[in-house]
Amino acid sequence: MYALGDKYDIPHLKAFAKTKLAPALDSACTGHKALLGAIKLIHENTPETDRKIREIVVRSVRARLRDIVKDATAKNQLTELFQTTPEFGIDILKDFTEVPALLKCSSCGPHQPQVHIKIQCATCGKTQPNSFSGLY
Secondary structure: OHHHHHHOOOHHHHHHHHHHHHHHHHOOOOOHHHHHHHHHHHHHHOOOOOHHHHHHHHHHHHHHHHHHHHOHHHHHHHHHHHHHOHHHHHHHHHHHHHOOOEEEEOOOEEEEEOOOOOEEOOOOOOEEOOOOOOOO
């Protein structure tokens, strides 16, 4: 639907498709295979300059990444996606570096960028100051 809105220059159709995409991708009914397949379709049928629609799929994958890598079939599909659609891999890495944490906001909903991060040692549990100087 989004690609048709783009092809025929129908901004309202593109906007409508965007509003429906995130809930559809985040739905429990959307399996990993469908989610990863949607990414390939989006990258093949939308201009690279259209960042908003690509951000939606990046955030959806980030929300499920742990589950995806635990599932051998989904992990293989993700690996293949990175090989055939390298710009998606770059988008994922860029999103992780620009927005280190995505959490649910009681006002805005799931997958919202967070400003402050509590840094805690995974070994001893000691909380570190909110400084990124120790990150590498």
